Amino acid sequence: MNLTIIGTGYVGLVTGACFAERGNRVTCVDNDPAKLDVLRAGGVPIYEPGLDHMVARNVDSGLLQFTDDVAAAVDGAQVVMIAVGTPPGEDGSADLTAVLAVARAIGAALTGYAVIVTKSTVPVGTADQVREAVQGALTRDVPFDVVSNPEFLKEGAAVEDFMRPDRVVVGTDSERARDVMSELYEPFSHVREKLIFMGIRESEMTKYAANAMLATKISFMNEIANLCERLGADVEAVRRGIGSDSRIGYSFIYPGIGYGGSCFPKDVKALVRTAKSVDFDAHVLNAVEARNELQKQRLVERIVEHFGDDLSGKTFGVWGLSFKPGTDDMREAPALVIIQGLTALGATVYAYDPVAMGEAKRDLQPLMDAGSVTLAEHQYAAAKGVDALILATEWNIFRQPDFDALKRLMAAPVIFDGRNQYNPERLRRRGFHYVGIGR
Numbered sequence: 001m002n003l004t005i006i007g008t009g010y011v012g013l014v015t016g017a018c019f020a021e022r023g024n025r026v027t028c029v030d031n032d033p034a035k036l037d038v039l040r041a042g043g044v045p046i047y048e049p050g051l052d053h054m055v056a057r058n059v060d061s062g063l064l065q066f067t068d069d070v071a072a073a074v075d076g077a078q079v080v081m082i083a084v085g086t087p088p089g090e091d092g093s094a095d096l097t098a099v100l101a102v103a104r105a106i107g108a109a110l111t112g113y114a115v116i117v118t119k120s121t122v123p124v125g126t127a128d129q130v131r132e133a134v135q136g137a138l139t140r141d142v143p144f145d146v147v148s149n150p151e152f153l154k155e156g157a158a159v160e161d162f163m164r165p166d167r168v169v170v171g172t173d174s175e176r177a178r179d180v181m182s183e184l185y186e187p188f189s190h191v192r193e194k195l196i197f198m199g200i201r202e203s204e205m206t207k208y209a210a211n212a213m214l215a216t217k218i219s220f221m222n223e224i225a226n227l228c229e230r231l232g233a234d235v236e237a238v239r240r241g242i243g244s245d246s247r248i249g250y251s252f253i254y255p256g257i258g259y260g261g262s263c264f265p266k267d268v269k270a271l272v273r274t275a276k277s278v279d280f281d282a283h284v285l286n287a288v289e290a291r292n293e294l295q296k297q298r299l300v301e302r303i304v305e306h307f308g309d310d311l312s313g314k315t316f317g318v319w320g321l322s323f324k325p326g327t328d329d330m331r332e333a334p335a336l337v338i339i340q341g342l343t344a345l346g347a348t349v350y351a352y353d354p355v356a357m358g359e360a361k362r363d364l365q366p367l368m369d370a371g372s373v374t375l376a377e378h379q380y381a382a383a384k385g386v387d388a389l390i391l392a393t394e395w396n397i398f399r400q401p402d403f404d405a406l407k408r409l410m411a412a413p414v415i416f417d418g419r420n421q422y423n424p425e426r427l428r429r430r431g432f433h434y435v436g437i438g439r
């Protein structure tokens with residue numbers, strides 16, 4: 001099939017590469033010239049395991065191309081996907097400016113029937129707005145359908161998630177569009193039974209409900225962790241104890257320093273906002289968000305409990321900056337909140353991340369200029385002479401460090417483990433002062 005995907009970020013580029021991998025001719029459109037330069041030169045502007053090879057392979061075979069020309073890309077496409085950002089507006093609602101601008105551009109360029117798909121995460125009712133925007137921009141009488149096909153991939157595992165999804169949700173009220181979408185997903189053999197068709201509003205809501213449910217699990221577990229801390233219980237044992245109940249399951253119940261990334265924080269906020277717009281007070285969602293905001297401060301609070309609230313003259317090593325392992329994405333990364341919290345109390349920070357240092361620089365530059373933050377050459381350089389080491393992102397390379405070397409390097413053997421990766425007893429036996437989350 002001929003596909004056009006507008007927006008070449010984490011979702012658009014992965015979607016484009018994966019559909020090309022299955023033999024479709026895919027044109028990816030973006031309005032960021034710097035991104036297009038990298039892509040046209042055979043590079044990939046983001047870090048996502050497996051994506052660079054897949055993009056290169058399909059660019060070489062001619063199945064995947066990149067342009068800034070919406071009109072040329074839309075002409076002749078059977079499916080046009082909108083995968084631009086929907087960032088939070090000032091009031092927390094999803095900002096649809098880019099989605100609707102793209103919808104108008106598609107309308108102006110349509111020359112024949114196409115299925116227009118919203119892949120971006122958009123509030124219930126957005127498909128109606130997209131349909132109106134396309135209709136209003138048509139330059140000739142062309143039939144089209146608008147379909148909701150939200151994306152559920154996780155960063156760091158995006159290619160695998162796209163190729164082997166738990167489900168593909170398609171919201172449509174048109175038989176013709178349903179046929180096109182079935183055909184599009186047909187080559188993903190294991191997806192066939194996982195295609196779930198439903199109404200458009202239900203599909204739009206499914207995306208928010210899924211993210212809100214996962215965020216709820218995390219905030220719930222962070223709350224239990226904080227309670228464990230005060231009651232002298234180790235939340236890690238409790239996590240294993242409840243995860244073994246198949247009705248609860250092990251996934252997304254890892255306590256930590258709060259959820260970050262470009263999705264959970266913004267999507268929970270947007271759903272709260274949607275609820276407000278229909279005079280509904282979303283008590284659970286409000287609590288999920290409130291717990292998360294508090295959780296991002298929790299490790300700083302524990303550091304203050306240990307060192308006092310004047311951290312001037314103290315130095316901290318921070319391992320991990322991205323919001324989760326496997327990505328260079330720094331959007332809403334809890335590590336930033338911790339670094340800002342520590343430096344505001346006078347501390348100096350040495351930070352290291354295996355892939356996100358370039359991205360992190362953008363956020364940390366003012367603190368770097370002020371001399372409060374230094375990006376270290378490698379993980380052990382970030383630990384040299386520090387009063388304590390903080391694990392903020394559980395990259396594999398931080399899982400089994402040389403603790404003896406660390407002890408020699410650090411000014412004091414103190415570890416704040418924001419991801420409960422280390423064995424407290426073993427570290428204590430080795431002479432470390434260990435503080436985790438909920439333990």
Ligand SMILES: NC(=O)c1ccc[n+]([C@@H]2O[C@H](COP(=O)([O-])OP(=O)(O)OC[C@H]3O[C@@H](n4cnc5c(N)ncnc54)[C@H](O)[C@@H]3O)[C@@H](O)[C@H]2O)c1
Nearest residue numbers: 007008009010011030031032084085086098120121151155
């Ligand atoms: N990142 C994820 O893991 C993920 C997963 C599922 C769903 N989503 C949703 O998918 C959407 C995209 O997310 P993302 O993380 O890929 O965003 P992103 O910011 O990485 O990418 C968006 C891209 O769209 C481009 N763009 C913006 N306006 C444009 C326009 N008018 N014309 C052409 N290109 C334009 C930007 O230059 C950028 O490259 C969001 O709604 C998000 O909530 C994201």
Ligand SMILES: O=c1ccn([C@@H]2O[C@H](COP(=O)(O)OP(=O)(O)O[C@H]3O[C@H](CO)[C@@H](O)[C@H](O)[C@H]3O)[C@@H](O)[C@H]2O)c(=O)[nH]1
Nearest residue numbers: 151152153154155218252253254256259260261263323324
């Ligand atoms: O048990 C857990 C699991 C995750 N997290 C944190 O939660 C955040 C989000 O993690 P994850 O969901 O793995 O990454 P995302 O790439 O943000 O993916 C989420 O957001 C995407 C965008 O909507 C969806 O498509 C995915 O299905 C959904 O998992 C990160 O900060 C994690 O550290 C925890 O604290 N504890």
